[in-house]
Structure formats: structure tokens, C-alpha cells
Amino acid sequence: MKKIIFFLTAIFFLAIVSTSCDDTDNHAEATCVFYVGTDSIVYTNALDAQYDTLILKSVDSLQFTGYMFEETAQVNFNGIASAIALCNSQAEKNFLNKMKSPISLQQLEERLYLDNQDFFNERGITHAAEIDLHPMTIHTSLWSLTYNSKIKSSTANIY
Numbered sequence: 535m536k537k538i539i540f541f542l543t544a545i546f547f548l549a550i551v552s553t554s555c556d557d558t559d560n561h562a563e564a565t566c567v568f569y570v571g572t573d574s575i576v577y578t579n580a581l582d583a584q585y586d587t588l589i590l591k592s593v594d595s596l597q598f599t600g601y602m603f604e605e606t607a608q609v610n611f612n613g614i615a616s617a618i619a620l621c622n623s624q625a626e627k628n629f630l631n632k633m634k635s636p637i638s639l640q641q642l643e644e645r646l647y648l649d650n651q652d653f654f655n656e657r658g659i660t661h662a663a664e665i666d667l668h669p670m671t672i673h674t675s676l677w678s679l680t681y682n683s684k685i686k687s688s689t690a691n692i693y
Contacts (some may be wrong), residue, residue, distance in 0.1 A: 561609060561610050562617040562648060564608075564617035564618045565605070565606045566604065566605055568604070568677060568679060568680075570675070570676055572594070573675050573687065574673045582670065588650050588653070589670075593651050595645055596641060596642070598672075599672070618681070620637075622678065624686060636692055638693065639693055640662075646667075647661070647665060
């Protein structure tokens with residue numbers, strides 16, 4: 535009887551030790567969806583505001599804003615919150631890097647004309663350079679669509 539109890543106890547402890555060494559459940563993963571959007575545009579020349587709606591669409595068309603992306607992260611310990619925080623950190627880094635090298639004023643004028651050629655031709659503007667935009671500041675935000683929260687805001691000067 536002692537041997538049976540010893541044997542069962544040994545099997546019990548062996549099972550505990552083997553599962554505590556198994557690291558398949560000791561990690562957490564998260565995949566989050568993010569959105570970069572335009573909050574507002576501040577124009578240095580008030581006349582540029584007449585094209586505000588068209589400019590917003592062109593900025594999105596150039597994929598400077600108005601786009602979604604995913605980030606995936608894995609941490610080596612239980613804690614989904616840590617994996618989500620890592621996703622947010624990765625997204626913020628990508629967002630800020632993009633804000634450091636914004637589109638140029640010339641790119642914006644060319645896209646604006648290309649996207650709205652009929653509109654400008656009706657007004658006697660036949661080339662992108664004739665739109666004559668002036669420097670502006672675009673205020674943007676990074677949003678987590680997975681958790682419906684703002685992660686970071688930034689500004690980009692367009693010259």
C-alpha cells in the first residue's frame with residue numbers, strides 16, 4: 535500500500551513539474567487595427583481654404599492620412615494588456631516616422647489637380663502649379679480601431 539501511495543504521489547508531482555515547465559501558455563499575442571486621420575488643416579493663406587474638402591480628399595488619396603493598418607505583437611508572459619501596449623507602441627512609432635517626412639506642397643497640388651481636373655478646368659486652371667497653394671499645417675491623429683481610442687496626435691507642415 536505504501537508503494538502505491540508513493541507511486542501515485544510521484545506521478546502527481548511529476549505531472550505538476552512537467553506542466554510548469556511547459557511554456558506554450560506563457561505568452562500573449564495581440565493584433566490591433568489602427569487608423570490615421572486628419573483632424574484639421576491650418577492654412578497660412580485663407581484663400582486656400584476654398585479647396586478644403588478637395589485638399590482633405592487629396593491628402594487621403596496620397597495615403598498621408600485616411601488609411602488603416604495592423605500591428606501584431608507577442609510577449610513572453612501572460613498578459614494580453616502588455617501585447618496590446620506593444621502593438622500601440624509599434625503603431626505610434628510608425629505614425630511618428632511618417633509624420634517626419636510629410637508630402638510636399640507640389641505633390642499635394644499635383645494630386646489635387648489630378649483628382650479634380652474638371653473642377654479646376656472649369657475655373658480656368660489647366661495645370662497643377664496654377665492652383666498656387668501656400669504652406670499649411672495638417673493636424674493628424676492615430677486611432678486604435680480595435681479599442682476605439684486615440685493613441686497619439688501630431689502635426690505635419692506642408693511646404
